[in-house]
Amino acid sequence: MFHPLVLSLFLYFPEDKSEYIPAAITFVIFLIGALLTMRIIIVVSKREAKKAKELEEQLKQQQHPKEERLT
16 A cells, blocks of 8 residues: 555654653643643633623613613
């Protein structure tokens, strides 16, 4: 299917396993950054949902007296 030379261009397994350390450190840094970003997005989203709920309740309270006057 694929010639071994072509596969060897994309796959690199070093004999010295210490070459994996910088890649692992970089992976951990980006993983932590991604998790923190996701957590921040969730917190901000919950805060905005709470504000939207409060605004909705405020608007409902403003509309109810108008409806009571009409009846």
